[in-house]
Amino acid sequence: MNYSFPIIHTIDDVLPHINGREEFIVAERVGHTVINYVVAYQDSFDMNGPDDHGGAVRRECRGLIFDAEGKVMSRPFHKFFNVSERAETQPNNIDMTQTHVIMEKLDGSMIRPILVDGLLRLATKMGVTEVAMQAEEWLAAHSHTEHLKQWLHWCMDIDVTPIFEWVSPFNQIVLAYEEADLVLLAMRDNETGEYHMPDACPFNMVPCYGSVEGNILEYVTRQRDAEGREGDIIRFSDGHMIKIKNDWYVRIHKTLDRVK
Numbered sequence: 001m002n003y004s005f006p007i008i009h010t011i012d013d014v015l016p017h018i019n020g021r022e023e024f025i026v027a028e029r030v031g032h033t034v035i036n037y038v039v040a041y042q043d044s045f046d047m048n049g050p051d052d053h054g055g056a057v058r059r060e061c062r063g064l065i066f067d068a069e070g071k072v073m074s075r076p077f078h079k080f081f082n083v084s085e086r087a088e089t090q091p092n093n094i095d096m097t098q099t100h101v102i103m104e105k106l107d108g109s110m111i112r113p114i115l116v117d118g119l120l121r122l123a124t125k126m127g128v129t130e131v132a133m134q135a136e137e138w139l140a141a142h143s144h145t146e147h148l149k150q151w152l153h154w155c156m157d158i159d160v161t162p163i164f165e166w167v168s169p170f171n172q173i174v175l176a177y178e179e180a181d182l183v184l185l186a187m188r189d190n191e192t193g194e195y196h197m198p199d200a201c202p203f204n205m206v207p208c209y210g211s212v213e214g215n216i217l218e219y220v221t222r223q224r225d226a227e228g229r230e231g232d233i234i235r236f237s238d239g240h241m242i243k244i245k246n247d248w249y250v251r252i253h254k255t256l257d258r259v260k
Contacts, residue, residue, distance in 0.1 A: 002088075002095075003050035005078065005193030005239065006057050011035070011066040017054040024061050027126065031116050032073065034127045035064040045079050060193065063125030065114055074114050074161045075190045076125065080241040083220050089242050091217050099237040102209040105230045105245070106183060107175040108167035111135050113152040120149055135166045138180045144202065151202050159190045164203070175230065186235075195239035220244055 008014060014035055018024040023044050027034040037044060037058075047055030058079075065074035081089045109131045114123045122132045122139065139145060155162045168180035184203045187196040197205075212219045212234065223232055224247045231245040 002238075002240070003047065003052070003056055006053060006060065007191055008057070008060065008064070008072050008075065008193070009191055010072065011070040014057055014061065014064065017057040018061060021058075024058070029116075029127050031068050032114065032127070033066045033070075034125075035061050035066075036125050037061055037079075063110070063112075063123075065123065065127070067115075072190045073156075074112055074123070075188050075193060076110055076112055076161060076163050077186070077188075077241075078193065080243065082243045082245060083216075091220070094216055094242065096212055096216050100211055100234050102211060103185070103233045103235060104207045104209070105233050105243065106165040106167055106185075106206065107173045107230045108165045108177070108183075109171060110185075111164040111166045111182060112161050113156060115156060120152060131166065131171055134168060134171060134180075135164075135182055138166075138168070138182065148202050155187065160196070161188045161190055162186075162201075162203075163188060165206070175228075193239070195235070 006013070011033060015026070018026075018035070021044070023039045023041050024035065024037050027036070045055065045059050047059075060075070060078050062079055063074070063076045064072065067073045083089055083091065083094070087093065109124055111122050111124060111132060114121055114127075116128065121128050122135045123129070124132045139148060142148060152162065162184060163186045164182045165185055166180075166182055167175075167177040169177055170180070182203055184198075184201055184205045187198060188194065189196070209232075223244050226246050229246060231243060233241050233243055235241045
């Protein structure tokens with residue numbers, strides 16, 4: 001978990017590191033290209049130490065979008081993991097003395113803005129999808145639509161990706177949200193991968209709850225017993241993150257998967 005995010009200028013900085021790996025796809029869209037992973041094999045996101053550049057690049061391949069010239073135009077979250085899921089996220093390997101913040105893990109779909117033929121569109125990890133169009137309809141119907149769109153354009157103009165969670169009664173995963181919303185989770189520099197969070201923005205921002213006080217194991221145990229929510233994300237000052245999912249949520253999610 002203690003590695004530097006890779007610099008990505010163009011699609012050529014990524015393609016060599018996924019060559020021959022069937023779990024990653026390169027999807028051509030109108031005016032842009034999406035690189036995403038469709039399945040996670042045991043070694044898909046392995047890194048042989050903090051200097052493993054190829055491994056770090058593969059962890060970025062969860063919805064990277066490049067424009068028609070191959071320049072990176074949208075960089076959502078890197079791949080990160082649950083506490084205790086991998087060796088690097090075992091509690092004894094997590095340095096909780098780093099500055100960090102606890103954020104609520106929302107139960108929806110990741111959304112970010114992109115430009116398609118000069119037009120503002122919203123996209124999921126795979127581009128402009130049915131779910132993304134639900135978010136577009138919400139945005140178009142909002143009373144401050146133009147103000148919100150201006151802010152999204154400003155982000156793209158400075159090569160930053162604002163990352164949202166789309167929550168809606170019509171996009172229910174497990175939790176039932178009474179009202180639809182685009183909730184800002186983070187902002188990310190397209191080339192460096194650096195994370196930011198603005199002091200203010202015209203969208204609602206993800207709820208934050210301070211920092212972990214005391215032992216991380218005690219905190220994880222306590223949070224996993226909570227019901228009625230998905231869990232938490234702990235984001236450190238360097239941008240790296242860990243997930244904590246509640247047992248209640250995981251149990252219901254698995255049940256729903258079995259009946260689909």
